[in-house]
Amino acid sequence: MGALSINNIVTYDEEYQILDNDNYITFIGTSDAYLPQINGNTGMKLNLMNGGSEIVMVHSNSGENDIYYSGEMVNIVSIDPGTKLEIYNNSLNYFTT
Numbered sequence: 001m002g003a004l005s006i007n008n009i010v011t012y013d014e015e016y017q018i019l020d021n022d023n024y025i026t027f028i029g030t031s032d033a034y035l036p037q038i039n040g041n042t043g044m045k046l047n048l049m050n051g052g053s054e055i056v057m058v059h060s061n062s063g064e065n066d067i068y069y070s071g072e073m074v075n076i077v078s079i080d081p082g083t084k085l086e087i088y089n090n091s092l093n094y095f096t097t
Contacts, residue, residue: 026051027079034059035087035094038066042091049084058085060094068095 024047027033031054036044038061050056056079060066065073067087077096079085086097 025049027056028052029054031055032057032059035061035067036089037061038089038091038093041089044089046087047084048079048087050079050081053081055080058087066093068093070096 026049028051033048033056035046035058048056048058058067058077058079060075063075065075067074067077069077073093077085087094088097
């Protein structure tokens with residue numbers, strides 16, 4: 001499975017699909033995904049769902065610890081099969097809800 005840059009998703013294939021225009025994205029076979037840059041995407045909310053059978057690893061675009069997850073700043077979060085993760089950009093970092 002290859003890596004996927006979330007800001008380049010525009011269509012459906014065997015690895016992911018966009019469900020609607022509200023930033024709901026289901027991963028079917030992708031094992032790695034990269035968030036868009038923080039700058040220029042303030043207010044972006046992504047609803048990421050793992051519809052596959054493997055863990056999806058969501059990476060920071062910068063490689064820095066700029067994702068606030070479970071009380072910590074990290075650069076990678078995982079989405080277990082059958083679960084979802086909501087991520088919001090507040091202009092300084094991403095945080096999960």
